[in-house]
Amino acid sequence: MLHSDLIRVNDLLITVLLHSGSRWPSKGSKPTAQPVHVSLAIPHDISSTARSDDLSQSINYSTLASTLRTSLSPAAASLEEPAFESLEQIVFRCFDLLLLPEPTSTPRLPGAQIRVVQLKPPLHCQALAVEGVATCGADASWRLIELHHIVENLECYPIVGVNPAERLERQLVRINITVNDPSATGMSVHWLDFRTLTRRLHQKVEATSYLTLEALASFVAVETLQHLQSNSNGIIDYNPKVSIKAAKPCALVFADSSEVEITRVSNDYPTELHSSPRSLNHSASGDMHSAAIALGSNIGDKFQNIELALRLLENPLSVVTDRSTLSDNAFLFVVNTSFLYESAPMYVTDQPSFINCACMIETNIPPVVLLQLVKKIEEIVGRRPSFQNGPRAIDLDIVLYDELVLDTRMPQEQLTPDNLSVDLVIPHPRMPEREFVLRPLFDMIPEYVHPSLHKTLSTLLHELLLVSNDPPMEKVLVFPRYPLPPNVSSPLSGIGPVPSTLTFWRYTDSKSVRKVQSKTKGRTRLMATLNATPDSFSDGSTHNTIPSALAYIRQAARASVDIMDIGGYSTRPGAAFVSVDEEIDRVVPIVQAMRSAGSTTIEEDNEEIRRVKEMPISIDTFRWEVTEKAILAGANCINDVYAFTGPQNYPYPALEVDRQQNNESMRQMKGLARKFAVPVVLMHSRGDAGMNKDYSAYSYSDDGAVIEAVREELGLKVDQIVKGKGSIRRWNVIVDPGIGFSKTVEDNLELLRRGGAVTADTLIGRVPSKRKNPLTGFPQLIGTSRKSFLGVVLANARGRSAEAKDRAWATASAVSCAVQQGALVVRVHDTHEMSDVVAIADALWR
Ligand SMILES: *[C@@H]1O[C@H](CO)[C@@H](O)[C@H](O)[C@H]1NC(C)=O
Ligand SMILES: *[C@@H]1O[C@H](CO)[C@@H](O)[C@H](O)[C@H]1NC(C)=O
Ligand SMILES: *[C@@H]1O[C@H](CO)[C@@H](O)[C@H](O)[C@H]1NC(C)=O
Ligand SMILES: *[C@@H]1O[C@H](CO)[C@@H](O)[C@H](O)[C@H]1NC(C)=O
Ligand SMILES: *[C@@H]1O[C@H](CO)[C@@H](O)[C@H](O)[C@H]1NC(C)=O
Ligand SMILES: *[C@@H]1O[C@H](CO)[C@@H](O)[C@H](O)[C@H]1NC(C)=O
Ligand SMILES: *[C@@H]1O[C@H](CO)[C@@H](O)[C@H](O)[C@H]1NC(C)=O
Numbered sequence: 001m002l003h004s005d006l007i008r009v010n011d012l013l014i015t016v017l018l019h020s021g022s023r024w025p026s027k028g029s030k031p032t033a034q035p036v037h038v039s040l041a042i043p044h045d046i047s048s049t050a051r052s053d054d055l056s057q058s059i060n061y062s063t064l065a066s067t068l069r070t071s072l073s074p075a076a077a078s079l080e081e082p083a084f085e086s087l088e089q090i091v092f093r094c095f096d097l098l099l100l101p102e103p104t105s106t107p108r109l110p111g112a113q114i115r116v117v118q119l120k121p122p123l124h125c126q127a128l129a130v131e132g133v134a135t136c137g138a139d140a141s142w143r144l145i146e147l148h149h150i151v152e153n154l155e156c157y158p159i160v161g162v163n164p165a166e167r168l169e170r171q172l173v174r175i176n177i178t179v180n181d182p183s184a185t186g187m188s189v190h191w192l193d194f195r196t197l198t199r200r201l202h203q204k205v206e207a208t209s210y211l212t213l214e215a216l217a218s219f220v221a222v223e224t225l226q227h228l229q230s231n232s233n234g235i236i237d238y239n240p241k242v243s244i245k246a247a248k249p250c251a252l253v254f255a256d257s258s259e260v261e262i263t264r265v266s267n268d269y270p271t272e273l274h275s276s277p278r279s280l281n282h283s284a285s286g287d288m289h290s291a292a293i294a295l296g297s298n299i300g301d302k303f304q305n306i307e308l309a310l311r312l313l314e315n316p317l318s319v320v321t322d323r324s325t326l327s328d329n330a331f332l333f334v335v336n337t338s339f340l341y342e343s344a345p346m347y348v349t350d351q352p353s354f355i356n357c358a359c360m361i362e363t364n365i366p367p368v369v370l371l372q373l374v375k376k377i378e379e380i381v382g383r384r385p386s387f388q389n390g391p392r393a394i395d396l397d398i399v400l401y402d403e404l405v406l407d408t409r410m411p412q413e414q415l416t417p418d419n420l421s422v423d424l425v426i427p428h429p430r431m432p433e434r435e436f437v438l439r440p441l442f443d444m445i446p447e448y449v450h451p452s453l454h455k456t457l458s459t460l461l462h463e464l465l466l467v468s469n470d471p472p473m474e475k476v477l478v479f480p481r482y483p484l485p486p487n488v489s490s491p492l493s494g495i496g497p498v499p500s501t502l503t504f505w506r507y508t509d510s511k512s513v514r515k516v517q518s519k520t521k522g523r524t525r526l527m528a529t530l531n532a533t534p535d536s537f538s539d540g541s542t543h544n545t546i547p548s549a550l551a552y553i554r555q556a557a558r559a560s561v562d563i564m565d566i567g568g569y570s571t572r573p574g575a576a577f578v579s580v581d582e583e584i585d586r587v588v589p590i591v592q593a594m595r596s597a598g599s600t601t602i603e604e605d606n607e608e609i610r611r612v613k614e615m616p617i618s619i620d621t622f623r624w625e626v627t628e629k630a631i632l633a634g635a636n637c638i639n640d641v642y643a644f645t646g647p648q649n650y651p652y653p654a655l656e657v658d659r660q661q662n663n664e665s666m667r668q669m670k671g672l673a674r675k676f677a678v679p680v681v682l683m684h685s686r687g688d689a690g691m692n693k694d695y696s697a698y699s700y701s702d703d704g705a706v707i708e709a710v711r712e713e714l715g716l717k718v719d720q721i722v723k724g725k726g727s728i729r730r731w732n733v734i735v736d737p738g739i740g741f742s743k744t745v746e747d748n749l750e751l752l753r754r755g756g757a758v759t760a761d762t763l764i765g766r767v768p769s770k771r772k773n774p775l776t777g778f779p780q781l782i783g784t785s786r787k788s789f790l791g792v793v794l795a796n797a798r799g800r801s802a803e804a805k806d807r808a809w810a811t812a813s814a815v816s817c818a819v820q821q822g823a824l825v826v827r828v829h830d831t832h833e834m835s836d837v838v839a840i841a842d843a844l845w846r
Helices: 047-052 061-072 087-099 194-206 213-230 302-313 367-381 411-415 435-444 457-467 546-558 580-595 607-614 624-633 656-676 705-722 745-753 755-759 788-798 808-820 831-845
Strands: 006-018 032-043 111-118 127-136 142-156 173-181 241-247 259-264 289-297 332-337 341-343 354-363 395-401 474-480 501-507 525-531 563-567 617-620 637-640 680-683 733-736 781-783 825-828
Touching (some): 006 087, 006 111, 032 061, 032 087, 061 087, 087 111, 087 127, 142 194, 173 194, 194 213, 213 241, 213 259, 289 367, 302 332, 302 367, 302 474, 302 501, 367 395, 525 546, 546 580, 546 831, 563 580, 563 637, 580 607, 624 656, 656 705, 680 705, 705 733, 705 745, 733 781, 745 755, 745 788, 788 808, 808 825, 808 831, 825 831
Parallel strands (some): 525 563, 525 825, 563 617, 617 637, 637 680, 680 733
Antiparallel strands (some): 111 127, 241 259, 341 354, 474 501
């Protein structure tokens, strides 16, 4: 508890970067510099200083004040520190600064009281303040014991008074509101939406015409309590106390009572606040919440389990059919996904590895009901009851829900992070020690501030990696098995059949800096191209008949090719138009021939035939009609040089005339990629491959214009594909910088030379609006094979040109560079030769 002697510093004026008061997910709001007053009080026994007048016994106020000033103001904050999302966050940051132990400093302070006042608050009120009291925990932490939210001098003009003269005109009423949050129970709403509250109160109060100020104050209390309740996310036992002070400054002429003060809790209004917090009537609020759900699987077809769970999650009404639990208007959308990871089992190590990922959802389902939904999904996907942390078909954890801090367990059980089987603890208590939870969250919301640890997820992950001795988690890319068997069924109507897994690729981020090296060395994957086009630039018409195509594919299988890329429409500048039907006729029979290899002729059922049958096939097309037919025939991956935006895609977002067509292409391709759960290769391009080579608009970037352009332009499309309602899973995306498409020779060389920078974890954009590289962490496919820029370099160096088919050695050099830059896949024609090149390059650099 706080000691009775207090040392105060009052009204320290500090300028901070503050978002408009709207908080995470901050929908693009720009932070602005705002003045705040910070006051602090530190409990301190002054008796010894008072007696001795000894400076060393006293607390140095000037150091405290300057620590706060320098650490909170934007000069220090601009780069490392995110802007503050709310006043609460500033208060918590002050506690961090004052109460967390520092190696150099004098003894730790026992506790502190902080008040932060926003001096330029929303309309209609004079100041907003958040006041907190915290004490030091035993370890390196602090504990919040009180939190107050204060609105000062909300000014409204209602009709109020008994006097006939008073009832003719509106008059000024000033209202102060204090909300006391019973944080000590650990079940608090730390964040108050001041803006919505003051707007609501102002509107409602102006419409009243009470006779007495007492009635008006009581009305304000009810409105405030209702607002708090509707924002409490159905927390059980959330019981805030509000104090209302109301004054009529101009009332004295009427000799009226000019000021009242009341304090109320919701039990004081049994009829007005009829829906008690326990009844969870979410249809009444109809609002939207963001939550993060972690998924893990370690038995059966893990990838199929995860995909099925996600589809079930998006169909909450089919999963929970009891409408007294889940109302008719319940919705849930998966709006963002992480990458997919394979991790060694934790705690109980004698079991198969886990596949982990996480997703962000938007929903109107309150947390306690959401828990029932995920339990039901675990049951449907086939969770078998097993020992804690043991094997399971699917495990779903609600790890975050808005900024909620919630523990539904009995107080005596709250001391342990386990025993969660039927209860809900948010944020998930073991999150800080679990890389397999933190890392997927970091992919999506690195700047989210953990509501009780007060650190960003990025900080938590880095702290964990500093002490971790585990090998790095590997990312995984999954190919589903097509064609589907004729009668696969779905566990629920409304959900398409989820394919089983054909194969999957593990890979590590080459840039992940770890103490411990990966146990499995990464391997660059080889994609062979098969152009089923009579006019393809590089191999003429050699493969446009089924037998010669199959011969080429068998040869590729011998060269350990990992994936076959089949295209029927050349993207070469000036290539002849091919109709949709013609394109389908060119590619689909080859896909069918591969999938039925060995079954028609009487061939020996050898290893090579098996490899041809099981080889992942990607379909190189930008047309959804072709994509659909090819996947139904057995293709497992989409490779689209226009990244779902169609050929008329430059500049992008498209010009008015092309928008409709692009939109349709995006919608259809996203729909197919989602329905079939196939990986997609999204390439950077700017319309016609021979044009639009000007990147000067990006010359501001230190990383060079063309690299920045690919991050920005392809990033825009990738964002549109992996974010929001109806988006595809992040782990299903491979990016391709589009070497040879709308780029000069030097641009192509630069993209190859510094290819790793395209997907680096860095900031992009111009200075005031820097943002995270949207391509961060995606695996890359690099295609250089036989491309004309290699011919130009050869011609310049040797004084003679090299035909496409004579560029194999030049390609070898380029492929080697792509491997060194960390490409996951290289796309080649000369499979036999490049297989050797990749083997040596992998041995050198992976
Ligand atoms: C407080 O610290 C500052 C610098 O850290 C120093 O200049 C000042 O003399 C100190 N004041 C007292 C009263 O110790
Ligand atoms: C509201 O609080 C402010 C600041 O503490 C004070 O000046 C003002 O008199 C209060 N108003 C009422 C109605 O109590
Ligand atoms: C839930 O809210 C709806 C709409 O406001 C209301 O009609 C219904 O009676 C409420 N149900 C309960 C159980 O409070
Ligand atoms: C809680 O967990 C402990 C140890 O894991 C176990 O012994 C205990 O029975 C559990 N309690 C409940 C209520 O599940
Ligand atoms: C993922 O979605 C969340 C919530 O909509 C958003 O805040 C975040 O920026 C997204 N992350 C990425 C990397 O797109
Ligand atoms: C699935 O198809 C096979 C033959 O193709 C048939 O024997 C089997 O009964 C079918 N199963 C169901 C559930 O329809
Ligand atoms: C794209 O289509 C959707 C509906 O399919 C529509 O709501 C949206 O406005 C369209 N966007 C453009 C840019 O045309």
